[in-house]
Amino acid sequence: MEAKIHLPDPSLIKEELIGKYPAKVAKKRSKSIVINDPETVPEVQANVRTVPGIITQRGCSYAGCKGVVLGPTRDIVNIVHGPIGCSFYAWLTRRNQTRPESPTDENYINYCFSTDMQEENVVFGGEKKLKVAIQEAYDLFHPKAIAIFSTCPVGLIGDDVHAASREMKEKLGDCNVFGFSCEGYRGVSQSAGHHIANNGVFKHMVGNNNTPVEGKFKLNLLGEYNIGGDAFEIERIFEKCGITLVASFSGNSTVRAIENAHMADLNVILCHRSINYMGDMMETRYGIPWMKVNFVGAESSAKSLRKIAEYFGDADLKARVEEVIAEEMPKVKAVIDEIRPRTEGKTAMLFVGGSRAHHYQDLFTELGMTTVAAGYEFAHRDDYEGREVLPNIKIDADSKNIEELKVTADPELYRPRKTEAELEELKAKGLEINGYEGMMKQMLRKSMVVDDVSHYESERLIELYKPDIFCAGIKEKYVVQKMGVPLKQLHSYDYGGPYTGFEGAVNFYRDIDRMVNNPVWKLIKAPWEQEAAEALEANYVA
Amino acid sequence: MEREGLTINPAKTCQPIGAMYAALGIHGCLPHSHGSQGCCSYHRSTLTRHYKEPVMAATSSFTEGASVFGGQANLLQSIETIFAVYDPEVIAVHSTCLSETIGDDLQQITKKASDDGKIPEGKYVIYASTPSFVGSHVTGYANMVSGMAEQFAVSTGAKTEQINIVAGWMEPSDMREIKDIAKAMGAKILLFPDTSDVLDAPQTGKHEFYPKGGVTIDGLKSSGDSKCSLALGCISAEPAAIALDKKCKVPFETVDMPIGLSATDRFVMALSKAAGVKVPAEITAARGRLVDVMADMEQYLHGKKVALFGDPDQLIPLTEFLLDLGMKPTHIVSGTPGMRFEKRMQEILERAPYANFKNGLGADMFLLHQWIKNEPVDLLIGNTYGKYIARDEQVPFVRFGFPILDRIGHSYFPNVGYMGGLRLVEKILGVLMDRQDQEALEEKFELVM
Numbered sequence: 001m002e003a004k005i006h007l008p009d010p011s012l013i014k015e016e017l018i019g020k021y022p023a024k025v026a027k028k029r030s031k032s033i034v035i036n037d038p039e040t041v042p043e044v045q046a047n048v049r050t051v052p053g054i055i056t057q058r059g060c061s062y063a064g065c066k067g068v069v070l071g072p073t074r075d076i077v078n079i080v081h082g083p084i085g086c087s088f089y090a091w092l093t094r095r096n097q098t099r100p101e102s103p104t105d106e107n108y109i110n111y112c113f114s115t116d117m118q119e120e121n122v123v124f125g126g127e128k129k130l131k132v133a134i135q136e137a138y139d140l141f142h143p144k145a146i147a148i149f150s151t152c153p154v155g156l157i158g159d160d161v162h163a164a165s166r167e168m169k170e171k172l173g174d175c176n177v178f179g180f181s182c183e184g185y186r187g188v189s190q191s192a193g194h195h196i197a198n199n200g201v202f203k204h205m206v207g208n209n210n211t212p213v214e215g216k217f218k219l220n221l222l223g224e225y226n227i228g229g230d231a232f233e234i235e236r237i238f239e240k241c242g243i244t245l246v247a248s249f250s251g252n253s254t255v256r257a258i259e260n261a262h263m264a265d266l267n268v269i270l271c272h273r274s275i276n277y278m279g280d281m282m283e284t285r286y287g288i289p290w291m292k293v294n295f296v297g298a299e300s301s302a303k304s305l306r307k308i309a310e311y312f313g314d315a316d317l318k319a320r321v322e323e324v325i326a327e328e329m330p331k332v333k334a335v336i337d338e339i340r341p342r343t344e345g346k347t348a349m350l351f352v353g354g355s356r357a358h359h360y361q362d363l364f365t366e367l368g369m370t371t372v373a374a375g376y377e378f379a380h381r382d383d384y385e386g387r388e389v390l391p392n393i394k395i396d397a398d399s400k401n402i403e404e405l406k407v408t409a410d411p412e413l414y415r416p417r418k419t420e421a422e423l424e425e426l427k428a429k430g431l432e433i434n435g436y437e438g439m440m441k442q443m444l445r446k447s448m449v450v451d452d453v454s455h456y457e458s459e460r461l462i463e464l465y466k467p468d469i470f471c472a473g474i475k476e477k478y479v480v481q482k483m484g485v486p487l488k489q490l491h492s493y494d495y496g497g498p499y500t501g502f503e504g505a506v507n508f509y510r511d512i513d514r515m516v517n518n519p520v521w522k523l524i525k526a527p528w529e530q531e532a533a534e535a536l537e538a539n540y541v542a
Numbered sequence: 543m544e545r546e547g548l549t550i551n552p553a554k555t556c557q558p559i560g561a562m563y564a565a566l567g568i569h570g571c572l573p574h575s576h577g578s579q580g581c582c583s584y585h586r587s588t589l590t591r592h593y594k595e596p597v598m599a600a601t602s603s604f605t606e607g608a609s610v611f612g613g614q615a616n617l618l619q620s621i622e623t624i625f626a627v628y629d630p631e632v633i634a635v636h637s638t639c640l641s642e643t644i645g646d647d648l649q650q651i652t653k654k655a656s657d658d659g660k661i662p663e664g665k666y667v668i669y670a671s672t673p674s675f676v677g678s679h680v681t682g683y684a685n686m687v688s689g690m691a692e693q694f695a696v697s698t699g700a701k702t703e704q705i706n707i708v709a710g711w712m713e714p715s716d717m718r719e720i721k722d723i724a725k726a727m728g729a730k731i732l733l734f735p736d737t738s739d740v741l742d743a744p745q746t747g748k749h750e751f752y753p754k755g756g757v758t759i760d761g762l763k764s765s766g767d768s769k770c771s772l773a774l775g776c777i778s779a780e781p782a783a784i785a786l787d788k789k790c791k792v793p794f795e796t797v798d799m800p801i802g803l804s805a806t807d808r809f810v811m812a813l814s815k816a817a818g819v820k821v822p823a824e825i826t827a828a829r830g831r832l833v834d835v836m837a838d839m840e841q842y843l844h845g846k847k848v849a850l851f852g853d854p855d856q857l858i859p860l861t862e863f864l865l866d867l868g869m870k871p872t873h874i875v876s877g878t879p880g881m882r883f884e885k886r887m888q889e890i891l892e893r894a895p896y897a898n899f900k901n902g903l904g905a906d907m908f909l910l911h912q913w914i915k916n917e918p919v920d921l922l923i924g925n926t927y928g929k930y931i932a933r934d935e936q937v938p939f940v941r942f943g944f945p946i947l948d949r950i951g952h953s954y955f956p957n958v959g960y961m962g963g964l965r966l967v968e969k970i971l972g973v974l975m976d977r978q979d980q981e982a983l984e985e986k987f988e989l990v991m
Contacts, residue, residue, distance in 0.1 A: 022626050050579065050603045053620030054627065058603075060580025083639045083674035084549065084877070085556025089584035091927070093591075110930055116549040116903065117675050122643055132547030140543065140550075152578055152640035153675065156609060184578030185609040185640060401606050455598070456627050459749065475586045479596040482749040524747045 005345060005370050010035040010446050013464055017450075017457045025051050032451040041440045043389075046451040047380040049188045049398060055455035057351065057377045057473060060184035062086055064193025064378070066149040068274055069201070070180075072096035072225045072250040073258065075106035077143040079113040081130050081161055082151025086184075087114035095227045095492050098252050106143060113137060117153065127159045134168045138175055144255045145205070148179040155183040176255070178204035188398050189378035189452075191273065191354060195402050198277035201249070201258065202405065206282065207413065208259035215244025217312045218264045222278055222290070223271030223355065226251025228497020233504050234295050240324050241305060242317065249275055262286045265417045266311055268293045268304070272436045273354025273379050283434065284407045287416035289423060292432035297362030298332040298505035307431050328502035335506045336366060339513045344368035346468035346516055349461060351453045351476075352490045354379035358439035360471060360490055363499070363508050372465050373448035374439065377473075384449065386438035455479070468516045484524055486515040550908035551927065553851045554877025556674035557682025559585040560711065560778075561636035562599055564686035567709070567717075567735020569756030570631030572624055573599040576617055576646065577638025581674075592945040593714075593741045593953050598751060600624055600633075604640055613646045614654070621655045625662055628751065631759055632666040636686060642673035666759065668693045678878040679944070680778050680853045683711045687735060687782040694759060695766035697790035704768040705816050706792065707733045708782045710775025710799045710855040711944070712958060714738040714755075719956035720774070720800075723810070726824055729817035732761050732768060734782075742953045766790035770816050774809070775799045775855030776882050798886075799855045800958045802863020802966070803832055828960040835967055840868055842974055842991070843967075849873040849914050849931075850923040851907060852943035854883040856957075860923070860942070861897075862890050863963065867970075869921075870894065873913040876901040907931065921974060938973035942966075 014033050018026040031045035050056045059067075062080075067090045070078055080087035091112035100107045115133045117126050134146055146168075148161045161179030169177035180200045186192045224231050231251035238245050247253060247261035267279050267290035279290030291311060293304035302325045309318040346369045350357040354376050361371045381389050418426070427433050440449060450457060455476075462470060462483055470480045473491045480487040488494065488511070496511055498504040525533070558575055562585045565573035575582035582601035589597040600623075602608070602616040617635065624633055635648055648669035655661055670689035672682040687708060707724070709717050718738040724731040739755025765771075765786060771794035773783035783794035795816070800809035807829070814821050836843075847870045850857060854876055861871045871894055876883070879902030891897050898913050907924075911931050914922075922932050925943040932939035946952050956962040975991055982988065 020627055022622060025623055025626075049605055051619065051623055052603045052616045053574070053600045053623035055598065055600050056579060056603065057583075058579050059583035060578045063580050063583070079548070083556050084552050084554060084678070085559065085581070085584065085674050087549075088552055088555040089588055091551075093587070111908075112551050114549045114552060115547060116552065117639075118903070119673070119675050122639070122675050129547045134547075136543070136545050136548040140548075152604075152609070152638070153643045156640070156643045183609075184580040185604045185606050188603075188605060189579070397607065398605055454627075473587075474590050475583065475597070478590060478594055479598075479749050482596060482743070482745060482747075484745075484747040524745055 005347065007372060007444075007446050008464060010448055013448060013461070016464060017460055020456065025054070029454070033457070034449050036440050036443045036447045036449050037445055038441045038443060041385045041438070044381060044384045044449055044451055046376070046384060047188060047191060047378070047399070048396065050452055056452060057475060058189040058452060060190065061186040061193035061196065062149060062151055062182045062184045063090065064190030064274070065180050065182035065197040066090055066193070067094055068190060068225065069194055069197035069250060070147055070149075072098065073253045073255065074098040074100060074109050075143060075255050076145045076147050077108050077111075077113060077137045077141060078147050078149065079115065079133055079137060080149045080151060081115045081126065081154050081159065082117050083153065084114050084116045086151040087112050094225070095495070096251060097226050097229050097232070099232070106141070108141070108143065122153050122157055125157060125159060126154065127164050130159065130161065130164050131168055134164070134177060138172050143175060145176040145178075148177070150179065150181050150183050152184045155181060155185075176204065176208070187402055191378040191380065192398075192402050194274040195277055198275060198281070199403055199405050202278060202281050205255065205258045207262050207285070207410070209256065210413070211260060211263070213244065213246050213260060213263040217242065217308075217314070217317055218244045218246050219266040219268055219308065220246050220261050220264045221248040222267050222269045223275035224248055224251045227491070228493040228499065230498040230500040230504065233498045233501035237301070237305070237324065237501050241321050243308065249278060262288065262413060264288060266291060266308070268308065270295060271355040273376070273383050276436070279434070281405060281407045285410045285414065287409070287414050289418055289433055291434075292436040294359050294362065295500040296359035296504075297366055298329065298502050299366060300359070300362045301501050301505070302329065310429060310431060311426060332502050332505055335509050339509050340368050342513055342517050347372045347465065348469050348471065349465065349467045350374040350471040350490070351377070351450070351458060352472050353377055354383055356490045357471070358383070358442065361442060363505060366505065367509055367512060369468070371443060371447065372467060373450065373461055374443065375450035375453050377452065379451070382436065382438060384438050384440050384451070386441065387436045459483070469512065484521060486518065486521070488512065488515060545904055549904070549906050552877050552906050553875050553910070554678035554680070555588075556639075556679060557672035557677055557685065558636050558638050558674060559588060560679040560681070560683030561634070561670050561672045561686035563589060563711070563737070564683045564690070564735050565634035565636070566597065566740050567737040567756055568632060568634065568690060568762070569758045570752045571634050571756065572628055572630040574620060574624070574633050574635045575599060575601045575638060576613060576635050576648065577602060577640040578604045581638045588945055591947045594950065595741045595743060595953075596749060597741075602641070609640060609644060612644060613641050614651050617651050618655055618658070618660060621660050621667060625660070625665060630665070630752065632668060634686065634690070635667060635669040636672045636682070637670070638672070639674035642671065680711055680855070680878045684778045684781045687779065688785045690734065690762055691765060691782040692785045692789055694762035695786055695790050696763045697766040700767060701769050702764070702767045703730050704764065705729060705731045705813070706765045706768045706771035706783070706786065707731050708771055708773045708779040709733055709735060710773070710778035711853060712774070712799065713956070714740065714742045714953050715956040716958040716962065719959045719962060723825065723959050724813060726822055727810070727813060727817065728819045728822070729813050732765055733757065734762060734765065766792065768792055770794060772797060772812055772816060776886055777854040777878065777880055779855070798859045798862075801856060801859035802963050803829070803836070803866050803960070804862055805859035806959055806963060825960075832960045832963045832967070835964060836867060839967070839971055842971055844868040845870060846920040846974065847872040847918070848921045848923060849910060849919040849937070851875040851910050851928065852924050854878050854880065854901070856943055858883070858886050858890060861887070861894075863966065865890070865893050867967070871897050872917060872919055873897070873910055874899045875905045875907065875910040877905055879903065921970065938977045940969045940973055
């Protein structure tokens, strides 16, 4: 793959990006800034400590655990054990939509719960207050489950949230109480929190309910958090195809569905980074294979549906999937045909998340746009280079501190859904069974890949490439727009969406068209400034 | 049900975000969060959502190792990286619950940075202690403002005609308005912090990492020679005025933040007295315009019950203003603790013996919602999170305070001064009269109101 558009010399750009850093910082950053080659993917330094002071996009372990993975389930009371801020900042800011089946169904999404830890709790311990808080939450709401999230001071003062949870679970009797040691300092980014969340959900929820689930093609949707209603669109498509969604981890999900998830016959993974642990653990314990799919992009959605049908190997399902695709695609194509002349040849940069920076490239490709540089905020090498590099990833001190659950096959519930031979056959057909090929194989030769991009690097990248659109998050939004470049938020979607599936793709095309062709970008200079600039230029030419 | 352990839907957040906001009001300053990465990320995100502007700040990026062995190495590395890459005039470091719990001493670490030559000539590193388990975002703001006064102010022995105005937590639009009022009065003031022209920067096609606004370091240094200080707010501003008095013998007076008629009157009088200037006719006329509207529209305001939540220095004068408008402040909640706040609020509420007021631990929006369910109100005033109560209870809602995540205007149009009072009345009337229009029967639908 060579770029159709002219890309600046990437090695010069790399020098520009690290030139200003102190020597040690430059040396470290240079390993995270690589020039892509999709054929022989180079190694990217990822999931390592951020240089203090560099201005990073990254957040903390708590954000990954509570904010990302646990936050979207509507009927868990999520109590944050710590000072007030951590719970406050994660309060409704991730746009995890949820749709209770009836108005009386439990839904705590709009609530913010905290133990509001005070100095005396830090000095004398906060476990007592935590237990009171759990009791009060139970008395007020009688929830099915209460989850406890540890913030930084909790780990340091030695509060045992797990013991407190066990004690209260026993005391309450009909409420599942469990804790997470997701203190902000664990690991090097949100990623540690994802892993901790996966462990907790697997240990305390999955497998609690063995009620059989009706349906011929039963799967779980992993790593989909229903931001802007993404899960609703995927649910719509599944329903149309006759695919039964047992549980979603965790957009628009419930405790009951997650407890029942091991009744499914396939796990499909969207956000590999945040949930791959769950896929592996469920395979080992219950024999459910996982498969990487992508519902961002219309073509990718069609491809993912075909893969799912292929997995189940059922002729009727395959036919139905083709019918659905044939029904959905013309609407999408019509919009592409309308918009593409206005977006063709434009360029994009994506620096976001642990999965989105990869998958949103599909949507830009569908619009005829080129991704010139991309990188993740908190991904690991496998998300860049593909899971085949997993055996070669060095486990450093920060990763070692995150528990790896020792999972074994469940003596009663383990039931391999496919034989080894069947799985091999599916892999040979191109299905990413228990695999993920990563971002870089899809990107152009000589495009830039930057992990954990700093503020300085992103400003320089924009100056050097002058992209037509930049994708990142809220902290970057107005910085980049001040430079005259529209920024599409890929965490919150700028309060739009959904962007998944067929209808989502159409939403995205329209949003990008609106953004890159918006008249406002031509209005930045006042007429008198323009006149002065033109006069200056005329003088210079003369 | 009385709760002792559980806070539900807080009416406050934590100290460090206030310190970050205050530090953005120094020109050429990069705020720095000494703690885990998440703190800095969350604070930047919240401030960005509120202002829809770049909010630059750095973090010490603590990992487990730093949490065990102390964060000194991380902060020293930060200081080195920041001066090399971002070249600020000053780095304003604030602590977090993490660095406070492990006992990092910011004074000692910044001294070491200086001794090790990590702070370039003519550049500064200041600090404030802002553990998240004490106070609220408001006291965090106060601590950083005190820090900037204490650490920059110099007393040369020669007093000047300058008057320090310590801004309590207010919007850039409010700070601009305070400067305009002082200018109209001919008073020579130094306002700090000052986030105008920082968090309301124009679109120019270029990102100014350090926008043109903010109090300068020379300005802050000169505050020690000012003849006096006016602190706008007893919780968020007064501590800095006290610090200046202690360090440089600058006498101070504390007035309520000038929100609404009476508080603005007291501010104008205090400034006039301090600066030895007469109140000019244009200020009196501005006042007259506000009183005129209050008189003309009293029928739509009189006796209306209001629930409000937010921060002390805003709630005190706002409650007073509602009373001046003939309205009934019925339920008032603030998560910010403090005896000073309670006492001042009780003084104001002597005119409203019926009012429910609670602040500090347990004073959250869940409690406010219960109060509203027990005794319904005609109007809700507070930050964006109020929209869930407003929707549930079908109450007209005016957004006011921090954070406002779903509307614009707060950073551009002031709430302080007589103009700010006029804007508040306009907003309150807007939602009340819209409601009247929506609910009016066909035959009662009025053209002229």
